[in-house]
Amino acid sequence: MEDKNVRIDKWLWAARFFKTRSLATDAIDRGRVRIDGEPVKPARNVKVNDKLLIDNGSDRWEVIVAALSDTRGPAPVARTLYFETDESIAKRENDKTARRLFPEPSLDIKGRPTKRDRRAISRITDE
Numbered sequence: 669m670e671d672k673n674v675r676i677d678k679w680l681w682a683a684r685f686f687k688t689r690s691l692a693t694d695a696i697d698r699g700r701v702r703i704d705g706e707p708v709k710p711a712r713n714v715k716v717n718d719k720l721l722i723d724n725g726s727d728r729w730e731v732i733v734a735a736l737s738d739t740r741g742p743a744p745v746a747r748t749l750y751f752e753t754d755e756s757i758a759k760r761e762n763d764k765t766a767r768r769l770f771p772e773p774s775l776d777i778k779g780r781p782t783k784r785d786r787r788a789i790s791r792i793t794d795e
Contacts, residue, residue: 676708677689679733679737682746685729695722696708697710700725701723728759730753731756
């Protein structure tokens, strides 16, 4: 399996960083996936020991490719395709803690304010 040529979009999908190949391709096109710090194209082949920087919107990973696969399998098998760096694990844990302790204030807003909400806002701002 080591001598296979595997495209980066297929590998990201097989390693379960993205739910679909098209999401992986879009992330690569937007520059959210880098190999050794360089932006890549979706057709680029991945090699063992490549260092990938992956940002899927909610999390960021820094991983080293351990094995190649172009088929999506169960999560435990997908986890064997890469090794996550220690710095990446620590950063993701810190980010998770920060999101839990300091939630985004805009998450409570559910669209336009109602008449009752507008009155409450005007009471606060008029005082």
